[in-house]
Amino acid sequence: MADDVVVRDRELDRLRTLAHWLDDSFRIPGTPIRFGADAILDVVPFLGDAVGVGFSGWIVLQAARMGASKATLLRMVFNIGVDALAGVIPGLGVIFDAAYKANLKNIALLEGQTLHPAETQRASHRFVSVLAIALLLMLVGAGVATYYLLRAGSALFSRTF
Numbered sequence: 001m002a003d004d005v006v007v008r009d010r011e012l013d014r015l016r017t018l019a020h021w022l023d024d025s026f027r028i029p030g031t032p033i034r035f036g037a038d039a040i041l042d043v044v045p046f047l048g049d050a051v052g053v054g055f056s057g058w059i060v061l062q063a064a065r066m067g068a069s070k071a072t073l074l075r076m077v078f079n080i081g082v083d084a085l086a087g088v089i090p091g092l093g094v095i096f097d098a099a100y101k102a103n104l105k106n107i108a109l110l111e112g113q114t115l116h117p118a119e120t121q122r123a124s125h126r127f128v129s130v131l132a133i134a135l136l137l138m139l140v141g142a143g144v145a146t147y148y149l150l151r152a153g154s155a156l157f158s159r160t161f
Contacts, residue, residue, distance in 0.1 A: 035098035
């Protein structure tokens with residue numbers, strides 16, 4: 001039992017480190033504004049969103065392995081969805097990503113869940129599969145939205161000049 005707690009704590013530390021790297025690892029000098037690699041990745045249309053959703057999805061899948069409840073996992077996926085949808089808006093998506101910090105929110109949800117291990121339930125393989133499919137659909141949706149935004153911007157730009 002004690003070994004399980006040590007393993008869980010070690011995994012939670014790894015996930016905290018990843019979330020910090022994604023959401024809070026850099027600071028604009030002279031300001032309290034912090035951002036992470038996820039905001040930097042959002043500068044690259046679609047590819048940046050794909051990588052960000054991939055890392056965020058990894059945190060959710062590890063939370064499922066650690067026994068997070070279905071409600072917690074759904075809230076985590078919702079945070080990723082909000083982050084991914086806002087991320088497709090050029091310019092604004094980077095600012096939103098730097099402010100929203102979905103991964104740190106998800107770690108806070110997971111920590112709240114692990115403080116009460118008796119209440120934690122193992123997520124079924126089917127539910128984890130549904131979560132993985134939902135993350136994939138978010139990724140595809142972000143790609144389609146980026147395509148249409150770039151296409152509309154290109155059409156507008158070509159008509160202007």
